[in-house]
Amino acid sequence: MTETMRLDGIRAGRLGPEDLTRNFSDLHPRFSDHEALVAADRCYFCHDAPCVTACPTDIDIPLFIRQIATGMEDAAARTIFQQNILGGMCARVCPTETLCEEVCVRQVAEGKPVEIGRLQRFATDSMMAAGEHPFTRAPETGRRVAIVGAGPAGLSCAHRLAMLGHSVTIYDARAKPGGLNEYGIAEYKTPGGFAQAEVDWLLKIGGITVETGRTIGAGLALEALRNDHDAVFLGIGLGGVGALGLEGEALGGADNAVDFIAALRQQDDLTQLPIGRNVVVIGGGMTAVDAAVQSKLLGAENVTIAYRRARDRMPASRWEQDLAASHGVRLVFGVVPHALHGDDRLREVELAYVGPDMAPTGETFRLPADQLFRAIGQKLVAVEGIALEGGKIAVTGAGRTSVEGVWAGGDCAAGGQDLTVTAVAEGRDAAMDIHASLTDGRV
Amino acid sequence: MADLTTDFVGIHSPNPFWLASAPPTDKEYNVRRAFEAGWGGVVWKTLGAEGPPVVNVNGPRYGAIYGADRRVLGLNNIELITDRPLETNLEEMARVKADYPDRALIASIMVPCEEAAWKAILPRVAETGADGIELNFGCPHGMSERGMGSAVGQVPEYIEMVTRWCKQYYDRPVIVKLTPNIADIRKPARAARNGGADAVSLINTINSITSVDLDLMAPEPTIDGKGSHGGYCGPAVKPIALSMVSEIARDPATYGLPISGIGGITTWRDAAEFMALGCGSVQVCTAAMTYGFRVVEEMKAGLSRWMDEKGYATLDEVVGRAVPNVTDWKHLNLNYVTKARIDQDLCIKCGRCYAACEDTSHQAIGMSPDRTFTVIDAECVACNLCIDVCPVEDCIDMVRLAPGETDPRTGKVVKAEPADWTTHPNNPGAMAAE
Ligand SMILES: Cc1cc2nc3c(=O)[nH]c(=O)nc-3n(C[C@H](O)[C@H](O)[C@H](O)COP(=O)(O)OP(=O)(O)OC[C@H]3O[C@@H](n4cnc5c(N)ncnc54)[C@H](O)[C@@H]3O)c2cc1C
């Protein structure tokens, strides 16, 4: 506890550079060689392994672990990248506790799964650190595909199409490619500029041009893209954020969690990033946890996550809840924001208890708050002419939209969980479908 | 508390755990500390003839085979016999024996295959007060190139001859240490007995190359780009040693010949198994080299506790108890029919039994879409492979079909009375059943 942590308001420099460096270092550093061998040895090499089924990209997990066990991490990396070109990022950010590791037979038997995520990182890091790209591009087909969005869905789709010999141009609204890998994922999951390094490494396949600062709907028209290309893939994620619709929301201090995290991820000197002494985060997903934990790591004294339903309904996994709790974040369940108080600036958040039916019980209470983050879910910013389903782009098969020649995948498309790995899988599968359609099924 | 005191061919020790002739017993300093740690006896590192001692390599002399987490499973060495002067060793042995009269101290000896050489060294060993000698006919590397060690142990006539000299020139117990690098271990054991040996000890190390350095293209351990075969020991050799011990224990020609068991003994259980197959004492090398002298504590406590549980008061009740149950394949009961049974509550659904049986055995395990694995009795030959590969202990069991039940695989009714190959109709040499 430093003096500056007790200063009210939203201010920078609550912690010194050393504390901040320590706080934002790698959550799970790469295994050493020996650690990896021991961890790999725990894998039973199951028949028709449940972990493979649980992985949205169907990585042959027992095979890559066996390759690590026999001292061939590059072969292991290749096994991973064949199915998931962003296997390096996924190794860091996948909620493995609800995916592959949840169904590991050793999790079921002993509550201690094979550490698949960390083994995946061990393998992918070694090949990426050597700067080696495992694939070569097929001869140029002369076909051109436009991809909108350089997030995991777009990058995965682009890589697969380029590998098959098509020419790809990726358009992205932001200044840097990577999507939420660059602007959203918690800093401690992917420190050291990994997101950009991974994009650079991925682009080594060749045949991909990235145009940043190009926004569909603002200067870039879908129709024009369709005219100039043989196919279009939309991987635009969810750019919109909902408001709480509360009185006092216009007071300074009520921010959007995603914007806060994006600012954090782009800030080179974290001593310059302001944070409140008392922070309240509204929401119950990964974004809420990441905003809360990173607030704590920046030096906020009191951080509370306020979620409207019971703990067992919280979208953030138990592992993430524990991560938050271990950083001293308080979790409050069954509450919704009722009002924001303060004259000149935000001073207090008033929360109201609700029942399972979301009906207020009548009881409210106030928490001191200099800063409030909304993490109540992101929304699609619709693209004109494309049919929606439940607020997202409607798709059939491997990402075919209502418009001929336009595919979509990742968070913006209906179906599947909003996860990096799901975006990668959908981008890859759409690429195979695009390829099939461009080659008349002569894959 | 079970009595662990040991009387092995008249050599007494407070427990049956001896350190085998090797680096742990190379000098006074080690042996004193070993006795303080509780070892019942030591076989001193092998002595050579008077004169300039042998020299060892100055590069690596060991290589290891590891299990997970670098657990040593097997050790390979190219060390020779003691490289210290004979006189020094003899003086130290005398001092140690005088200070530890209750412990067994045995001199291991390897001198050229000439009567004069043995005649010269034996009186000097006797002067130390050592309780007996062990003839090292086992060392498979280096010394064997000079006509000693396993070069002697591989020729039964030499064994008999040298043993006879020793019995002639030495009046305390003579133990002959056998090499496993031979086709039939019973031959050298018989030779030792014929020569008058009081006991045999086995096994010494097995010819081995640990691994090949694929960059240097040379065997490991590598000395300046070259490697030589060494001797293998440690947990990996235990099954080989147990089998050889059992063959000597049940061979009519050597039946009753005392055996000191050696080879991969790492825990009390290993020791108990050697004793059950007829060993009156056991010797340990690799386990001590891997974990230090303190392992003997676990061995003593474990053996004693197990004997208490079983109601065995003395080691005599254990030694050789399993020997009558070692038999030839042809005498195994072919009417003993079992089937694998998977305990669905313990099963963790890894499917290893399925892969093993489906790909490499008898296609006798079925797999349902929800990953329930069940044995198909009509196909199961009871080979046991599923149990061997199952990661969960006791999850798969072998259940015997009762007499009168029909084996769905063969369609035959299981008979109550045993029948073996010697009477089987498919055996061309079968004797009539009655
Ligand atoms: C704070 C936060 C933390 C998260 N943590 C995790 C985690 O730990 N693990 C995990 O698996 N998932 C996590 N997720 C979810 C994960 O980041 C997403 O599921 C994933 O990034 C979706 O990939 P995408 O390619 O569909 O979209 P995005 O990553 O959102 O990429 C979309 C891209 O499209 C661009 N774009 C948007 N609109 C336009 C337009 N009109 N024109 C041009 N370009 C446009 C954007 O600039 C962006 O680069 C997190 C999400 C958030 C918000």
Ligand SMILES: Cc1cc2nc3c(=O)[nH]c(=O)nc-3n(C[C@H](O)[C@H](O)[C@H](O)COP(=O)(O)O)c2cc1C
């Ligand atoms: C480094 C080393 C040196 C050895 N030197 C001798 C020796 O001088 N004389 C001998 O009879 N056996 C020698 N042995 C063999 C051991 O006494 C013992 O027979 C063998 O290692 C098997 O037992 P273990 O599996 O407990 O190690 C040596 C073994 C090792 C590892």
Ligand code: SF4
């Ligand atoms: S005992 Fe052998 S044949 Fe029977 S189920 Fe097991 S592996 Fe298959």
